[in-house]
Amino acid sequence: MIMKSSSSPLASLLPALAVLVVLALVPALGPSNRILSLAISAGINIVALYGLAVLFGQTGILSMGHAALVGVGAYTAAILARDLGIGFWVALPLGSLLAAAVAAIVGVPSLRVSGHHFVIMTFAFGQLLSIVLTNGGAFTGAATGLDLQLPVTWFGRPAGDLVPYYFIVIAFVAISAVASWLIINSSYGRTLRAIRENEKLAASLGINVGRHKIGAFVVSGLFAGVSGVLLAYFFRHISPNQFSAFPSIYLALMVMIGGARLLLGPIAGGILVSFLPEMLNLDPVESRILYGICLIAVILLLPNGLIAGLFDGLRALGRRLVGSAPRPNVPTDGTSETA
Amino acid sequence: MRSLLLRSASAALCLAASAYSASAQDADTIKIGVVAAESGAFVSAGHTLPAGVGLAVKEINDAGGVKIGDKTYKIELLKRDDRTDIATAIAATQELVRDDKVAAIFGSESHDFTLAMAKITQPAKVIHFAGNSTLAKVLNPQSVAPGGEDHYLFQSEPQEFQRSGSTARGVLSLLTPLVGHPLKKSVVIVGNDATGQFLTSYYVKALKAEGQEVPEVIAYPPDTTDFSPFLTRAKSLNPDVVHFWYNGDSTLTALPQALELGVAPSYFLFGVDPGIWKERGLSADVPVAMSCVPICWGESSNANAKTYFSNYFAAGAPKGVTSSVSLLYYDYVHFLADAWEKAGTLDPDATVAALESMHHKGVVSDDLSFNASHQVTHATEVCAAAPGGAITCAMQQPPAEAPN
Structure with a gap:
């Protein structure tokens, strides 16, 4: 049975856009360049997280090799700039398409299996790519990596300062949020959710489960590729370590903590994991302990992530305050209807 | 009312005095940063x-500071922890360069962090010292020339052919007898x-x-x-020496396994200090060479x-496998201070010109200087522990030219 929510599809997009408008105003508050730099890094992660959210939140597939797809985008940008003099704006679609193509190549054999077997396959892919990049000789810069010399141009002028690049990243976060929202609220999104809820039932309804799962992986690759190009042009030096197992685990952690089904989830996860060590002055060991505790707490108490849990809590509080009866089940996955 | 006016005037005077004092403090201080x-x-x-940079800064300040023209400056050291994370290293460098306006940056210990940091320090004309021999990948006479993209970047570790050359010679000469x-x-x-591939x-x-x-x-x-698969492979090749060429921490894990398996009649441990060998009570029934x-x-x-090292440890630095790495930075704080004094200005171009033309008497060498690619040359110390426990050390000069 399909239950219609009283809220319009747009209502699930508005909170994310409102948060992004607020984030776009951050430079006006005069933050330090350290904060701005960390915010750019967080924004770049959030773009990749939207792809992971489509894969995990909508399709129910968790990838532990997502940083490798980010790496494909980053290396595409660096190699195009070095060998062909192709700059940022052209590298963006090319990096994105190549990452999607790699996702398709990896997806075809990997998605013949499911569940934790797929997680292991994607993890292995991440490690394999790192080995390939490390041993790629002059073409990939081997373990030392590649430099990126071309500047990012912003309305025809080099965006040498952090603020213009911050706006570029925020714009891509907004595009990613809107793209995710379009996917979630399309018939394709509904198909993915049907697969997530019950693969066999979806197949019995005539849905080509394998093809759609590969499709979701390819879509997540598109986001990862954009994130990689943004990262390469921000760091200006990339090396295989940046795309190995740990960064992939961190991306999965971010999306699970923030929540993969709401549009605010990737934003919350990206910001939390990037800024928590900074705000609490935690060293990496303490951070990992804290993330582990957060993850356990989220899995046990807030299975749809922090933001969905927050909304549920607010809703319950509102009901208690007005003393009204509980409303029908309102979706927590950013959709306007639920099965 | 009169009392209120007097109090207001006093407060205004105090504020003005504090502001003047603060600006004078800024004017008399040179800020430098370290990212590690x-x-x-x-x-x-x-x-x-x-720890190494901090010791040098303390020594310079205790000796009166840096005299530039007719003015004397104290050095203020801003330390930033990169948490072994490249995004944090970049954020820290952005903060030091753009917010704190440092005149120089030291670090980091990781080659790819350093290369990314240089993308921020060099356009901002901030003098940047890093002890990564992998910088040879970007440093050359063209890139460090005025207007070049790495004009303000200096490699405070010898070129790798020099370090490898002096280490190999030292290891073999100490182990053979x-x-x-x-x-x-x-x-x-x-x-x-990355480092292992490059060095090897x-x-x-x-x-x-x-x-x-x-x-x-x-x-x-x-x-x-668990090094046993790699050690078994090594043993099958019947080597005279097994060289654990990077890194110190892994090496100390691998050696006991190698001794257990009897892989070779002698070993070399790169980056392990004999101080650690003694402090941990390590021993071997075969000769073991170490390099620092x-x-x-x-x-x-x-x-x-x-x-x-007596001053370094007295200042509170812990004794570690790689404590000697501090020497890739300590000497260059003094070198930089001398360069500022010689240039008579803090202007980065004049400072680079001074650094390029000077010879500095440091700890690692009595004659430190930078070549046309902003790289230093100095000897490396190699030691060997005999099966009985006696340790002998010797400074090994680097080869003049890279082997073919």
């Missing part, structure tokens, strides 16, 4: 950077990461230049703890280094 891993995976080498027969065959076991290519050439047969380089994944980056704190044959 004070936590995370690279902490072993990382914590030595702020202890083993009792000529050493002909070497197997290199190395961590398969040079070390193998250096060994071959010393007449060694090197049948195989065995690479192990970083963070390996660049001079050992445990049993140094260098008188200057003994004084330096």
Whole structure:
């Protein structure tokens, strides 16, 4: 049975856009360049997280090799700039398409299996790519990596300062949020959710489960590729370590903590994991302990992530305050209807 | 009312005086920054950077400061922990360069962090010292020339062919009498990461230049703890020496396993200080050579280094496998201060010109200077522990030219 929510599809997009408008105003508050730099890094992660959210939140597939797809985008940008003099704006679609193509190549054999077997396959892919990049000789810069010399141009002028690049990243976060929202609220999104809820039932309804799962992986690759190009042009030096197992685990952690089904989830996860060590002055060991505790707490108490849990809590509080009866089940996955 | 006016006037005067004092303080201070891993995976080498730079800053300030023209400046050191995370290293560098307006930056210990940091320091004309021999990839006479993209970047570690050359020569010359027969065959076991790959290519050439047969380089994944597959492979090649060429922490995990398996009649541990060997009560029934980056704190044959390390540890720095890495930074704070004094200005271009033309008497060498690619040259210390426990050390000069 399909239950219609009283809220319009747009209502699930508005909170994310409102948060992004607020984030776009951050430079006006005069933050330090350290904060701005960390915010750019967080924004770049959030773009990749939207792809992971489509894969995990909508399709129910968790990838532990997502940083490798980010790496494909980053290396595409660096190699195009070095060998062909192709700059940022052209590298963006090319990096994105190549990452999607790699996702398709990896997806075809990997998605013949499911569940934790797929997680292991994607993890292995991440490690394999790192080995390939490390041993790629002059073409990939081997373990030392590649430099990126071309500047990012912003309305025809080099965006040498952090603020213009911050706006570029925020714009891509907004595009990613809107793209995710379009996917979630399309018939394709509904198909993915049907697969997530019950693969066999979806197949019995005539849905080509394998093809759609590969499709979701390819879509997540598109986001990862954009994130990689943004990262390469921000760091200006990339090396295989940046795309190995740990960064992939961190991306999965971010999306699970923030929540993969709401549009605010990737934003919350990206910001939390990037800024928590900074705000609490935690060293990496303490951070990992804290993330582990957060993850356990989220899995046990807030299975749809922090933001969905927050909304549920607010809703319950509102009901208690007005003393009204509980409303029908309102979706927590950013959709306007639920099965 | 009168009292209120008086109080207001006093408060205004106090505020004005504080503001003047603050601006005078800023005007009399040169800010320098250090970015290093004070936590995370690279902490072993990382914590030595702020310790070495901090000691030099204290010595300079205690001696009165830096005299530039007719004005004397104190140096203010701003330390930033990169948490072994490249995004944090970049954020810290952005903060130091754009917000704190530092005149110079030291670090980091990780080559790819340094290369990314240089993309921020160089356009901002901030003098940047880093002890990464991998900088040879970007430093050349064109890139460091005025207007070049790395004009303000300096490599405070010798070129890798020099370090590898002096290390290989030192290891073989110290081990040969202890083993009792000529050493002909070497197997290199190395961590398969950026630094390991880069260093190994040079070390193998250096060994071959010393007449060694090197049948195989065995690479192990970083963070390996069970070395038995790699050691078994090495043993099958019947080496005279097994060289654990990077890194110090992994090496100390691998050696006991190698001794247990009886892989070779002698070993070399790169980046392990004889001080650690003694402090941990390590022993072996075969000769074991060790090398330091660049001079050992445990049993140094260098008188200057003994004084330096005594001050370094007295300042609270812990004794670690790679404490000597601090020397890749300490000397260059003094060198930079001398360059500012010689240039008579803090202008970065004049400072670079002074650094390029000067010779500095430091701890690692009595004659430190930068070549046309902004790289230094100095000796490396190599030690060997005999089966009985006696340790001997010697400074090894680098080869004049890279082997073919």
